[in-house]
Amino acid sequence: MRRWPTRLAEVASGSPVVPAARSCIGVFPINQLDAARLRQGLTKLEEGEPERTARLRQRAREAVSRLAHDFPGDPITGLLDEGEEAEQRFADFANDEPCPALDPETGLCELYEARPMTCRVFGPPVRSEGGLGVCELCFQGASDKEIAACEMNADPEDLESALVEELEKASGARGQTIVAFCLAS
Numbered sequence: 658m659r660r661w662p663t664r665l666a667e668v669a670s671g672s673p674v675v676p677a678a679r680s681c682i683g684v685f686p687i688n689q690l691d692a693a694r695l696r697q698g699l700t701k702l703e704e705g706e707p708e709r710t711a712r713l714r715q716r717a718r719e720a721v722s723r724l725a726h727d728f729p730g731d732p733i734t735g736l737l738d739e740g741e742e743a744e745q746r747f748a749d750f751a752n753d754e755p756c757p758a759l760d761p762e763t764g765l766c767e768l769y770e771a772r773p774m775t776c777r778v779f780g781p782p783v784r785s786e787g788g789l790g791v792c793e794l795c796f797q798g799a800s801d802k803e804i805a806a807c808e809m810n811a812d813p814e815d816l817e818s819a820l821v822e823e824l825e826k827a828s829g830a831r832g833q834t835i836v837a838f839c840l841a842s
């Protein structure tokens with residue numbers, strides 16, 4: 658059983674419209690569908706709030722500058738390496754880095770409607786290649802058995818895989834990246 662650290666401890670404000678994010682810290686992989694959605698969200702934000710968008714882009718560029726040197730992938734394309742050794746390097750990589758979509762003044766996610774799938778399903782136990790991931794804050798004191806009983810499958814028909822494949826074929830960009838590289842490019 659794998660318990661997520663507070664790298665993505667996201668707390669809804671109580672309103673489905675005005676969400677608040679607390680401690681969206683630490684990088685995590687996103688697929689090309691997540692990346693496309695985030696870029697669309699950024700374009701939409703730019704139409705209404707260019708200055709806010711410029712600050713977000715600047716945070717992303719600064720994050721890339723900080724992260725490029727030790728990035729476990731290609732620091733030019735922002736694509737992560739694949740394989741066990743790369744995954745190991747990624748596990749120790751940038752765990753204290755705030756997400757550039759997080760407004761440091763308000764603590765809100767500026768791209769909430771366009772946020773990656775990882776952000777959308779964070780909280781309940783969700784299975785991935787690394788095992789069952791769960792928010793430690795939500796399940797404090799729960800046993801592994803109790804946590805396993807709450808497992809959620811957000812995409813039981815695996816619809817996302819087909820969409821990712823389709824998008825990768827159309828765009829030519831294959832593989833995973835991180836939010837900072839996606840928004841800085």
Ligand code: SF4
Nearest residue numbers: 681756758759766776
């Ligand atoms: S995209 Fe938004 S919800 Fe996801 S980690 Fe970044 S700030 Fe948090």
